[in-house]
Amino acid sequence: MPASDIGIDLGTRNSQVYSTGRGLVLSEPSVVVYDKNTEKIKAIGEEARQMSGHLSSNLEVIRPIRQGVIVDYTVMEKMLKYFISRAMGRHAFRKPRISICIPSGTTEIEKKAVEEATYQAGAREVFLVEEPIAAAIGAGVDVTKPFGNLIVDIGGGTTDVAVISMAGLVVSASVKVAGDNFDQAIMSYVRKNHSLYIGEDAAENIKIKIGTASQEASPRTLEVKGRNVITGLPKVVTLTSEEIRIALKDATNQIVETVHGVLEKTPPELAADIVDRGIVLTGGGAMLHGMDTLIEQKTGVSTLTVQDAMSAVVVGTGKYAEVLTRMEE
Numbered sequence: 001m002p003a004s005d006i007g008i009d010l011g012t013r014n015s016q017v018y019s020t021g022r023g024l025v026l027s028e029p030s031v032v033v034y035d036k037n038t039e040k041i042k043a044i045g046e047e048a049r050q051m052s053g054h055l056s057s058n059l060e061v062i063r064p065i066r067q068g069v070i071v072d073y074t075v076m077e078k079m080l081k082y083f084i085s086r087a088m089g090r091h092a093f094r095k096p097r098i099s100i101c102i103p104s105g106t107t108e109i110e111k112k113a114v115e116e117a118t119y120q121a122g123a124r125e126v127f128l129v130e131e132p133i134a135a136a137i138g139a140g141v142d143v144t145k146p147f148g149n150l151i152v153d154i155g156g157g158t159t160d161v162a163v164i165s166m167a168g169l170v171v172s173a174s175v176k177v178a179g180d181n182f183d184q185a186i187m188s189y190v191r192k193n194h195s196l197y198i199g200e201d202a203a204e205n206i207k208i209k210i211g212t213a214s215q216e217a218s219p220r221t222l223e224v225k226g227r228n229v230i231t232g233l234p235k236v237v238t239l240t241s242e243e244i245r246i247a248l249k250d251a252t253n254q255i256v257e258t259v260h261g262v263l264e265k266t267p268p269e270l271a272a273d274i275v276d277r278g279i280v281l282t283g284g285g286a287m288l289h290g291m292d293t294l295i296e297q298k299t300g301v302s303t304l305t306v307q308d309a310m311s312a313v314v315v316g317t318g319k320y321a322e323v324l325t326r327m328e329e
């Protein structure tokens, strides 16, 4: 029985594991709870997220990846090994080939270390995959062909924009603006304009329910509860999707400018392919309503957010080894 290939997406917000034999086998927050007294990790992933709201003083919440950069390598390594062992489980008849999609800001030394940790966790072969290539494969693009494809992956902490042809990056750029910045922008907008203090979860909820990047014909509304910044008392306000569009404007414009910058540097033959094939959006942040419309309006190139945008990177990472083998044949 052939071993399945395993793909891992180590994300700022979420980490996911995909097996070519079994599909998406793990999707958990990239969070760890650390016990300062015993100097040991207490919980990882979903269990850690659930604990994080109610911790005693000896426990600390660690997010080892921030804005696409590994900030705590030791904890990241433990989290990675835990996710791999969970994903392989009892099904590990034969050591798998493991592909890992690493954050865009990873240094060469960190790449080597991630590779080493993956071998230690039981991989037969390890491939490090660049995020836009994984996103393109996951979006169903045949990256092995000599055509230009423009991929915009909007995650939690970073947006990666790249023109891909023959499984390589031709032009690329990364900006530290993505889904989590949208939440921050909403928090500061409601504080400034409604004197309302809300938490990150509430901001994310507003973004998902009525957030938009482009103007809507009939704006939606949402009642939001929080604390009055001035009096400290509970307060309720009704927000409109148009307000949220304005709140997100700086962040969404930075993403559009990054796409513009990449298009400007794209060789003309590949630019012509992109006009024909359109721009492809992936990543959880790309699920913001109207993001594809905004990019389409500002670039003049048809743009589409793929279905299952949030799992495109991990699915593409899982299929990477097979695509590479096919290319080499």
Ligand SMILES: Nc1ncnc2c1ncn2[C@@H]1O[C@H](COP(=O)(O)OP(=O)(O)OP(=O)(O)O)[C@@H](O)[C@H]1O
Pocket (backbone or CB within 6 Å): 009, 010, 011, 012, 013, 014, 015, 067, 068, 103, 154, 155, 156, 157, 158, 159, 178, 179, 180, 204, 207, 208, 283, 284, 285, 286, 287, 288, 289, 310
């Ligand atoms: N329906 C939705 N509408 C808007 N945003 C959403 C929606 N669902 C999830 N998101 C956002 O997607 C982001 C997480 O996306 P994703 O899991 O792709 O990021 P990540 O891989 O952890 O991050 P990165 O690629 O930056 O390392 C979060 O900011 C989350 O709020």
